[in-house]
Amino acid sequence: MKGIIFTEFIELVETTFGYSIAAALLDGCDLPSGGAYTAVGTYDHEEVLTLVGQLQKLTGTPAADLLEAYGQFLFPKLAAQMESMSLKFDGAIDLLCSLENIIHKEVIKLYPDAELPSFKIQNINSQEIVMEYRSCRPFAHLAKGLISGCGEYYQQTLSVSMKHLDTKSEFFTLISVRQS
Ligand code: HEM
Known part of the structure; x- marks a missing residue:
């Protein structure tokens, strides 16, 4: 999946939930990329699903929402x-x-x-x-x-x-x- 999808997801988390949740999110996921995304790179779409699942745990908001x-x-x-x-x-x-x-x-x-x-x-x-x-x-x-x-x-x-x-x-x- 293109990097823009990842970089903007992290941006959303930072703006909506704050930097400490964004940091806890990346810390709590064992991601193949290590969470160091660039807009031009390509990453496994499973990483988005891991991030969304972990954010659901941290915030209590359902993954679909x-x-x-x-x-x-x-x-x-x-x-x-x-x-x-x-x-x-x-x-x-x-x-x-x-x-x-x-x-x-x-x-x-x-x-x-x-x-x-x-x-x-x-x-x-x-x-x-x-x-x-x-x-x-x-x-x-x-x-x-x-x-x-x-x-x-x-x-x-x-x-x-x-x-x-x-x-x-x-x-x-x-x-x-x-x-x-
Ligand atoms: C309402 C309009 C749009 C809808 C419903 C839509 C839907 C989607 C969905 C659901 C995905 C995720 C991949 C998947 O589901 O398999 C996707 C990926 C993407 N879309 Fe769209 N899209 C829209 C508009 C646009 C526009 C305006 C652009 C830019 C010109 C765009 C560029 C992309 C790119 C770059 C990806 C990522 C592809 C990848 O990760 O490899 N989309 N789109």
Whole structure:
């Protein structure tokens, strides 16, 4: 997983829970990288899950809520990358429509080793989009948070609901996003 995902996670912990929790978090995890992340490096996604699990122990906040809060925090950082790629969208639903075929496609061109999920559109109209999230990594709650962050970015009110349909071989979640 790209280093930006790790560096921003540590940033979220420092801003939300403070430096002492961030230090206790890294101390409490026996991470292969030792927790010394750089934005340009690549790390095992299991390290994010270890960090989230340990943060749940330290704060009592459920892992799913932590991943969602992280997605909300992360979206503006990814949006800055998107702007530097000269990608512009009319709003959240327009962006989500272009997530797989434009945004993540550009990400792969830039970082050929990026590990991205697939987002197949099942249904769409001007107010609602239903997408199938599929990945070998369990980050559907991160996706939900990113979508909420996307709504905030465009100052739109979105309601996001999820239905997990995980199979033996992959994480599979139906995500419905409605704009009100
Ligand atoms: C609401 C919009 C978005 C959603 C729902 C979304 C969803 C996700 C998810 C869930 C992951 C984690 C990997 C996985 O689940 O298998 C991911 C990774 C990533 N996304 Fe997106 N994304 C969005 C927008 C963007 C934007 C705007 C950019 C930047 C141009 C971006 C760049 C990346 C990068 C760099 C990674 C890390 C890949 C890796 O670690 O190897 N995403 N995205």
